[in-house]
Amino acid sequence: MTVSALTRPGERDRLIVKLSELDWVFVLVLSLIAGAGALMLFSIAGSSWTPWAAAHVARFGICLLMMIALAMIDIRVWFALAYPIYGLGLLLLVAVEAVGDIRLGAQRWLSIGSFSFQPSEVMKLGIVLALARLYHGVSAERARLSWWLLIPAMMIGVPVLLVAHQPDLGTAMLIALTGAAIVMLAGLSWKIIGAAVVGALAVIPPFVLFGMHDYQRQRVLTFLDPESDPSGSGYHILQSMIALGSGGLLGKGYGLGSQSQLNFLPEKQTDFIFATLAEEFGFVGCVSLLILYAAAIFMALRTSYLSHSHFGRLGAAGVTATFTLYVMINGAMVMGLAPVVGVPMPMLSYGGTVMLTVMIGFGLVQSVRVHRYAEVTSGKGSFV
Amino acid sequence: MTQPSIFFEEVNERQGTFHRRTVVLGAFAGLGVTSLVARLAYLQLFETQRYEKMAVSNQFNFKLLPAPRGVIVDRNGAVLAANRPNFRLMVARDGGMDPETTLHTLAEFVPLDAVRQRRLLKDINAAPKRAPIQVMEDMSWEQFTAISVREPELPGVSADMGEVRVYPYGGAFAHVIGYVAKVNREDIAPTGPNADPIMLHPGFRIGRQGVEKAFDIDLRGKPGAEKVEVDANGRQVREDPNGDIAATPGKEIQLTLDVDVQLRAEEVFAAESGAAVVMDCRNGDILCMFSGPSFDANRFVRGLTGAEYRALSTYDHKPLFNKALTATYPPGSTFKTMVALSALENGYDPNTVHVCSGRWFFGRTWKCDQVHGAQNMHNAIATSCDIYFYQTALAIGPDKIADTARKFGLGEIFDIGIPGQKKGLVPDTAYKKRRFPKDPKWHPGETPSMGIGQGYTNLNPLQLCVMTSRIANGEKALHPRLIRSIGGVEQKSGAAWGELPVDKNHLLFVREAMAAVTTGIGTAARVSDLGLGPIKMAGKTGTAQAYSYGAGRGVHGTAGAWKLRDHAWFVAFAPYDDPRYAISVLVEHGGFGASAAAPKAREIMRTVLLKDAEVMQRVQTVTPMPPAPEESPPAVTPDPGAKV
Numbered sequence A: 001m002t003v004s005a006l007t008r009p010g011e012r013d014r015l016i017v018k019l020s021e022l023d024w025v026f027v028l029v030l031s032l033i034a035g036a037g038a039l040m041l042f043s044i045a046g047s048s049w050t051p052w053a054a055a056h057v058a059r060f061g062i063c064l065l066m067m068i069a070l071a072m073i074d075i076r077v078w079f080a081l082a083y084p085i086y087g088l089g090l091l092l093l094v095a096v097e098a099v100g101d102i103r104l105g106a107q108r109w110l111s112i113g114s115f116s117f118q119p120s121e122v123m124k125l126g127i128v129l130a131l132a133r134l135y136h137g138v139s140a141e142r143a144r145l146s147w148w149l150l151i152p153a154m155m156i157g158v159p160v161l162l163v164a165h166q167p168d169l170g171t172a173m174l175i176a177l178t179g180a181a182i183v184m185l186a187g188l189s190w191k192i193i194g195a196a197v198v199g200a201l202a203v204i205p206p207f208v209l210f211g212m213h214d215y216q217r218q219r220v221l222t223f224l225d226p227e228s229d230p231s232g233s234g235y236h237i238l239q240s241m242i243a244l245g246s247g248g249l250l251g252k253g254y255g256l257g258s259q260s261q262l263n264f265l266p267e268k269q270t271d272f273i274f275a276t277l278a279e280e281f282g283f284v285g286c287v288s289l290l291i292l293y294a295a296a297i298f299m300a301l302r303t304s305y306l307s308h309s310h311f312g313r314l315g316a317a318g319v320t321a322t323f324t325l326y327v328m329i330n331g332a333m334v335m336g337l338a339p340v341v342g343v344p345m346p347m348l349s350y351g352g353t354v355m356l357t358v359m360i361g362f363g364l365v366q367s368v369r370v371h372r373y374a375e376v377t378s379g380k381g382s383f384v
Numbered sequence B: 001m002t003q004p005s006i007f008f009e010e011v012n013e014r015q016g017t018f019h020r021r022t023v024v025l026g027a028f029a030g031l032g033v034t035s036l037v038a039r040l041a042y043l044q045l046f047e048t049q050r051y052e053k054m055a056v057s058n059q060f061n062f063k064l065l066p067a068p069r070g071v072i073v074d075r076n077g078a079v080l081a082a083n084r085p086n087f088r089l090m091v092a093r094d095g096g097m098d099p100e101t102t103l104h105t106l107a108e109f110v111p112l113d114a115v116r117q118r119r120l121l122k123d124i125n126a127a128p129k130r131a132p133i134q135v136m137e138d139m140s141w142e143q144f145t146a147i148s149v150r151e152p153e154l155p156g157v158s159a160d161m162g163e164v165r166v167y168p169y170g171g172a173f174a175h176v177i178g179y180v181a182k183v184n185r186e187d188i189a190p191t192g193p194n195a196d197p198i199m200l201h202p203g204f205r206i207g208r209q210g211v212e213k214a215f216d217i218d219l220r221g222k223p224g225a226e227k228v229e230v231d232a233n234g235r236q237v238r239e240d241p242n243g244d245i246a247a248t249p250g251k252e253i254q255l256t257l258d259v260d261v262q263l264r265a266e267e268v269f270a271a272e273s274g275a276a277v278v279m280d281c282r283n284g285d286i287l288c289m290f291s292g293p294s295f296d297a298n299r300f301v302r303g304l305t306g307a308e309y310r311a312l313s314t315y316d317h318k319p320l321f322n323k324a325l326t327a328t329y330p331p332g333s334t335f336k337t338m339v340a341l342s343a344l345e346n347g348y349d350p351n352t353v354h355v356c357s358g359r360w361f362f363g364r365t366w367k368c369d370q371v372h373g374a375q376n377m378h379n380a381i382a383t384s385c386d387i388y389f390y391q392t393a394l395a396i397g398p399d400k401i402a403d404t405a406r407k408f409g410l411g412e413i414f415d416i417g418i419p420g421q422k423k424g425l426v427p428d429t430a431y432k433k434r435r436f437p438k439d440p441k442w443h444p445g446e447t448p449s450m451g452i453g454q455g456y457t458n459l460n461p462l463q464l465c466v467m468t469s470r471i472a473n474g475e476k477a478l479h480p481r482l483i484r485s486i487g488g489v490e491q492k493s494g495a496a497w498g499e500l501p502v503d504k505n506h507l508l509f510v511r512e513a514m515a516a517v518t519t520g521i522g523t524a525a526r527v528s529d530l531g532l533g534p535i536k537m538a539g540k541t542g543t544a545q546a547y548s549y550g551a552g553r554g555v556h557g558t559a560g561a562w563k564l565r566d567h568a569w570f571v572a573f574a575p576y577d578d579p580r581y582a583i584s585v586l587v588e589h590g591g592f593g594a595s596a597a598a599p600k601a602r603e604i605m606r607t608v609l610l611k612d613a614e615v616m617q618r619v620q621t622v623t624p625m626p627p628a629p630e631e632s633p634p635a636v637t638p639d640p641g642a643k644v
Helices: A015-021 A024-044 A053-072 A075-099 A119-136 A140-144 A147-164 A169-185 A190-211 A214-224 A235-247 A273-306 A310-334 A352-370 B008-046 B048-059 B099-106 B114-126 B141-153 B210-214 B216-220 B259-269 B297-302 B306-314 B332-345 B377-383 B386-396 B398-407 B429-435 B444-451 B461-473 B504-517 B593-610 B613-619
Strands: A101-103 A106-112 A115-117 B060-065 B079-091 B133-136 B157-166 B180-182 B205-207 B224-230 B236-239 B253-255 B274-280 B286-292 B354-356 B359-362 B364-367 B373-375 B483-486 B538-544 B567-574 B581-587
Touching: A015 A053, A015 A352, A024 A053, A024 A273, A024 A352, A053 A352, A075 A106, A075 A119, A075 A147, A075 A310, A075 A352, A119 A147, A119 A169, A119 A310, A119 A352, A140 A147, A140 B008, A147 A169, A169 A310, A169 B008, A190 A214, A235 A273, A235 A310, A235 B008, A235 B048, A273 A310, A273 A352, A273 B008, A310 A352, A310 B008, B008 B048, B048 B060, B079 B099, B079 B141, B099 B114, B114 B133, B141 B157, B157 B297, B180 B297, B205 B210, B205 B216, B210 B216, B259 B274, B259 B286, B259 B593, B274 B461, B274 B593, B286 B593, B332 B377, B332 B386, B332 B398, B332 B444, B332 B461, B332 B504, B332 B538, B332 B567, B332 B593, B354 B386, B359 B386, B359 B444, B364 B386, B373 B377, B377 B386, B377 B504, B386 B398, B386 B444, B398 B429, B398 B444, B461 B504, B461 B567, B461 B581, B504 B538, B504 B567, B538 B593, B567 B593, B581 B593, B593 B613
Parallel strands: none
Antiparallel strands: A101 A106, A106 A115, B060 B224, B079 B133, B079 B157, B180 B205, B224 B236, B253 B483, B274 B286, B274 B581, B354 B373, B359 B364, B538 B567, B567 B581
C-alpha cells in the first residue's frame, strides 16, 4: 500500500479518491463467492435461473452497490450513529417480544406494513458499532481488567438474552461471540478470558439438559450421534454428510449431485448449499471456496489492522468476527461437527436477510478502510 | 478545555494490544478454516466410498416384480393354467393428492360406483404411503390408455400391465388344480417363503387349493426387480433398465391328466353330482379326476362376491368339494370283488353254490333285489347277487375281507401331491373294538352288510379306482400318480411301489367274473358296450344305500327325494383281455349303478381308448385285400439318361 491521497486531508474527502481506495480485490472475492452461490443455485433448480439463481445475483448486485455507498459514508457518521443504531436494535427486540409475529414457532419477526424483518439482524451490527464506540474512549487499563467491564458485559448480555428468548439460539450465540471477540480484541485480561472459557464449558452440559427447548436439545443430541435416528432428527446431518462424502476428490460433476438434485438434502438452497457444492465439485471445490472465505476474512481483518482510530479497528474487526463465525458455524454444521442451527453460509446461501446484514457490515469495514486516517475525536468513553 | 482522557502512550498501548489480539483472532480463524479442511479431507478423501454407497442406496430403489407363475399342463402339454396380460389400475397415497378426489376423477374413466369408492378409500388410507392399492383390473385397452395419458396429472395413480392367472378350461380341472387368490394377512408368515416381501405386491397371487396350493412354492418362481431412480419422497424419477434383475419364472408342472378325458367326464356328468377317476392300470397315471358339479376357478382369481360364494357353498350338490378324494361313500356291490378275492385267497371254493330265493334269514330277513336261483361265485359277481355274498362274507369273516381290501389300497391315503384325501374305512373287529367301547364285539349279523359293501365300509372314488387298477394289472401294487413332472423332473412312477401279494389265478377269476358283468346275464350288459368292436370293458356295478329305509332296498332308493336316493357306482377296466385303463364312477344319489354310473363310465372309457393308438389298431382291423390280378402292370424304371 502506497502512501495514498488519503493522508492528505484536502483530497481524502473527494469521492473519486474514496472509490479508488476501496479494497477492490475484496470486492472481487465477495463476487466470486456470490457467483459460486449463484452457480449452485442454478444447478439445484435443474439448470434454471428461477427460482433462486437470478434473485441471488440481483440481490448481491444491490447489496454490493449498497456496500460501496456505505463505504463512502464518513467514519465519524458511523461513529455518531453507533449508539442510536444499538438503541434502535434494543427497542425493536423489545417490540418483537411484545408484538412480534410467530413464525415456525419462534417470535422473531416484526412486520411493518407488508415488510417484515428480524430485529436481531439489526442487533448483529448494532453490537459491533456500540462496543467499538464504547471502547473508543476507554483506556487500555480499564479494558483489560476493571469493574467498568460490567458495562460492555451488560451491553452484550441484554440483547443476547432477548434474542435467546425468542427463541433463536443461533443468533444469540452469534451476537454473544461477536461481542466477546470485540471485548477480547480490545485487550481483555487473559485471566478473564480463561475463566470465561472454563465457565462456558462448565455451563454448557447442564444448559443442554435443563435450559433448552426440546427441539434444541434434540438437535444437540442428534449431532452427537446422527445415525441414531437417520430418518428423523438425524436426517439433515446424515444426508449432508452423505452429500459431502460421496463428492470425493473432484465431485460428481456440475448438475449431477444425486443428493441435492433428488431432494435428499434438506434446505439445499439455504443452510446446506455448501453440501451441494461439495457433492458436485468435491474436495477441490470445497477447498477453493474455503480459500476465498479465508481471503475475505484476512482482508477484512487487515483493514481493521490499518485503521488509525480505535473505533475503526474494533468496528472492522467486529464485523470480521461475525462473518467468520457465520462461515465456521455453517461449515461445522454441514460437516457434522456442530448441531443444526439455522445459520446460513454468507454470500453462498440463498436468502436476503443475511446477505444484507453481512454486506452492510462490510460497508462499515470498507468505510473504515477508506477513512483509516480520519481522526475520530468526539469520544470520551462515556455514554452519549 | 478539558483534559483529553486518553493519552498518546495509552493510545499506543491500545493499538499494540489490538494488533496482537488481531493476530490471535486471525490465528483462530485460520485454525477454524484448517479444521474445516481437515474434516472435509476426512469425509471426502477417506470416507468417500462409504458415503458413495449411502448416496447410491438413497438414489436407487429396486421395485419387486412378481415372477410369471409356473404353467400347469396336461400329459400332452395342453395348458391347464396359464397367465394372461392384465391391465390394472392402482392408486397410492402420495403428497399433493386427495384419494377421494382422485377416485372421483377415475370414476369418469372406469366404472367405480360409490360403494366401491368408499371401500377403496378405506383401503388406500389404511395402506402405507405410496403402497399401491388395486382399484381395477382387466381394464379394456381403451380404459388403460385413457388413464395412461392422464397419469401425469393424477399423482398416485398408475396404470400398468401385470399378469393374471387364467384357467382355459374353467371348471373341468377346478378341483384338481385349485385356484390362486389375493394374499391375506394370515398368509404372511414371519419366516420362510411366506415372509417374502413379494407377498405384499398387489399383483402377487397365492395358491389356494389343489395343485396351485400344494406346489405354490415351485410355481411362484423367483421375483425380479426393476431398478428405478427415486427422489427423497420416493417418487420414481427414471428407470434404469440395465440394472433390472430378471425374474425367474415358476416351474412348469405337468399332470398325468388328459384334457380330452377330463372334458368328456365334465360333459357326461353335466349338472349331476359325483366323481370319476380314470387310471392307466399299467403305471398308475391318473388320466381323469373329475368332481361334479364344478365351478369356474377364474371367478375365484378375480375374487368372489359374498353372494356368489354363499351360492356355491350352500348348494346341496357341493360344487366346492372334490368328491373324488374328500368324500367317502359306501362302495356297495363294487366291494364284492374284494369279498370274492378274499374268499379265494382263503381257500373258499368258487364253485360253492348258494341258492338265491330273493330272501335269506340270518337273525333277520336279508333281501336280494332279484331271485337269482342257484349261483356260483362267478355268476354271483355277474348278477351281483347279495344273498351269495352275505353267506360268503359270513364264511370268511370281516378281518380276512378287510385284510384283502387293504392290499388293494382301500382305506389308504395316497400321496398324489394334492391335499384333501379322506381315508375312508374298511372295518374289522379291531375297529369295532376301538370305535365302540360299549359294544366292542363284532356281531356276526354285521358281516353280511360288509359282504355287500355296506355297513361301516366307506371309501372314496380314487380308492376304488386304485382297487380296480390293481385287479386289472394283476401284478403291481399300483399307486396313483397325478404329478408327472415338476420343472421337467419326472416324478416316481405309480408302478414302482412293489408287487401285489395276491394269487394271479384268483385275480384272473375275478377279472373274468367282471367281464361277465358286462355281457350276457351281467348287471351292466348293454349299458357298458363300448361300441369298439373287439375292445370290451369289464366292470362291476354298485348301488349303495345312502339312507336306511328300514325295510332295505326299495323304490325309495332310486325315486325318492334326491338327498335320500342310493349312490350309483361303476368300476371297470378295459380292454378286458389286455387291461390298460381302469375307471371308477360315482354318481351321488344317482340310483342304480348300472343305469346311472355305467353309461358315464362307458363314455369316459371310450374317450380314453379312442386316444390310444395301439387299442385303435385293434379296433380298425384291416379288411384283407382281394387277391391281386395275375397280369402285373409294367414296371416303371427311371431313365438313367434323364439324370442331370
